[in-house]
Amino acid sequence: MVGEIAALAPSVFVKDAWLIALLPFVSAALTLFVGKRTPGKGSVYGITAMAVGLVMSLGVLWHFVNNGGPYEANVSWFQIGPLAMQLGEYVDGLTAIMVVVVTAISLCVHVYSLGYMKDDVRYTWFYVVLSLFTGAMLNVVIASNLFQLLVGWEVMGVCSYLLIGHWWEDKTNSNAAIKAFLTTRVGDVPFMFGIFALIFATGFTTSNIQVIGRTVAEGHVSSALVAAAALLLFGGTIGKSAQFPLHVWLPDAMAGPTPVSALIHAATMVAAGVYLVGRLFEVFVHADAFVLQTVGVVGAITMVGAAFLAFVQDDIKRVLAYSTVSQLAYMVVGMSMGPAGRTAGFFHLFTHAFFKALLFLGAGSVIHAVHSNNMSEMGGLRKKLPITFWTFLIGSLALAGVPPLAGFWSKDELLVVADETGHTVLFALLLATALLTAFYMTRAVLLTFFGGYRGHDQPHESPKTMTGVLIALAGASIGVGLLGAPQLGDAVFGKWVFFEEVEKAVFVPWIAGVSVAAALIGIAFGWLVYRTHTERDPIRRLGPAYTLLEQKYYMDTFYMKGIVFPIRDKVSAAVYWINQNVLDGAVNAMAPLTKLVARVVNAFDRKAIDGVVNGVAETAGFTGGLLRYVQSGNVQRYAAFLFAGVVIFAIIFTRV
Amino acid sequence: MSAQEYAFVVIALVGTVAAVRMVTAKNVVHAALYLVVTLAMVGGVYLMLAAEFVAWVQVLIYVGAIIILFLFGLMLTKAPIGREALDNQSRGLALLIGVGVLAGLIFLIQDAFHWRDAKLQTVQATTGDIGASIFRRYVLPFEAVSFVLLAALIGAIVLSRKDEKA
């Protein structure tokens, strides 16, 4: 099976897949330099790059549709000792899927922003960073070695910071940007150490992912190192994909513009953490079993915890943010269940990207209409924003997992894998979370689109650039699920993304029934609670539980009071004190010390050295003063010496 | 020691003593007179060495003319009398050097002759032979000496003239 897959020669799309990653950088540069002067203020470059990129990505996918095999190409950049730094691309089915997702969602967001960000104060810069971000994400997905991946990873972090803080005039936004950046940074440090551990495992020769995979698979590496590397890498995932305990940044990141939330914090950047685990799956699989168990535990905690937190949010974007965290945890849990779970997890990533982007953009449309994020100021918008309403509804049903929409198929696959691999606890938790998901999405839909309008604005439907995108994404949310559906022939998705063996998608009727039931129960609960629209949110009736959820389990409080404030106040003060008194004191003490040394040197120079020089002169003068007495003017003296000399000479010359 | 040697030693001693007295006299005229004695003794030595012409020339020139010159010189320059006036401070050094010279010379003489009996066989040399020698073999130095004397004569006259007020 594998041999027949490798037989097809790579098409030009596959060979030059790196162009897909390069194009956004080019468009970013163009937008930066000439964007302000082009008509349309620079948006055209990004949109063109994304459209071309999407076409090329589909070309890449076509290769794998035709049973093509993976392709790798590397260019050697430079060498540090034994370590070879390369630039390269590794294109397999997973890469194809990811580039399609990224370019498609990015294209949608670019087009959507034409309407949403119109008349924004930094319109051109927005498009620059959007393109830059997309280029970085594509780089992460295409990269063949870990250093290249890390570069893209970090650039994404920077772009996220820039985009969240797009409206930095408001201090809340810049604080959120900093929080996002620092929190993901906390996850990046173990990630880097994980990379170092893996490079060490290869004997410091390379960071190429396939080579690392082979080295680990052949068993030459100590199991402790493999386990350590896997856990460290997972640290990066925890940071970037907002898993417990580093999930705190994602809800606050909603301070950024909604297209940003759709692109970065729903579909692509946060998926990079999951992609990392999947890409380096060899390491995880060959580590001790407790590594994958840890992954599963973290995912499970996040999944359920975030779902509960979504219950109490008033801001519509925060509901979607916690939903994203919970869904990412779904994927992480999927990864923890082994190779079949990997395929299922990536399938969920694929479908989730589309309907979560749809939901965010729909929320953006609502926000654009009512100029407020809070659902307490919305209501009854289904008549005023019809397209938004229907697309949002489709997205919510897809998220809840109602067949035949996309989410149902991917969630179903996860449940099947959980059952097949015997993870009963995870099975139950996945199911429970599906119920919770359905509940809070129903709550969001009912609060936003039904009942009476509670706000003070004049909402109207959004422009065509925005609604067109919503319709396209709705279509995707309906259709893409079928790519992995067992009914459609022989596991199309599983043929593209697989680990060592093609995973067949299996349809187990009772599991499908149970998952549908969970979704419907959740929707029913939501409808029961929220069909009458009281002013005060019914969820508050939970009392202390509500307070706990509202305070996000007091985690943010803990982080701020326990870690940030002490460092900011005590540690900074201590460091400042050391700097002022010890370091500056040492430097300042140098000055009088130098003066003292200078004085000593001066004295030495004047007395000793000048003394010597002057002494020489004085000695010469003194000797001259003595010798001058020879010149007495006294002729007899001269004669005396003459006679003495003559006698001596006489004796010498006659005797010697 | 033969009789001639005794005579010689006596003459030599007198001459030496007179010479010493000459250089230590406090009175310049005494010094000049002591010089006369010394020169006369030297003349006597010449006679003993059978160099009669030289002896007579010695007496004639030295004792007769040169001493007179000295005495005139002393008179014309009103030389003072007294030890302080005549001997300078570096007498010690001068004595040292004089003794040194003497020692050196004696050493050389001893080194050369070692008291060998270099007895001199005195041979009478007649004045005629000396004359012949001067005017034959040494005529050139003779003429040169005449020039020297002429120059000295002219020089003495020139130098002693009173300066005209210019």
Next chain:
Amino acid sequence: MIRLPLILFFSAGLFSVGVYGVLARRNAVLVLMSIELMLNAVNVNLVGFSQLWHDLTGQVFALFVIAVAAAEVGIGLALVILIYRNRETININEVNLLKW
């Protein structure tokens, strides 16, 4: 019959005395006199050796020395008198314009 070394001792003695006189006397005329003494010592030496070798050269030379000595004394005294005219003194120590 006279042993030569005796003559040479006599000559050496006169010479040394003359050296002492040259160096020790303050009066210029006395210095000249001491010089004459030295010249006489030289003459004695010459005549002595002339007798040893039976060669008249020594005596002839002694004659020439006498002649030259005479000329020298003449000039010397003329100079002394000139100095005396200019400086009112013939103390050698005071004629020291070549002093440092």
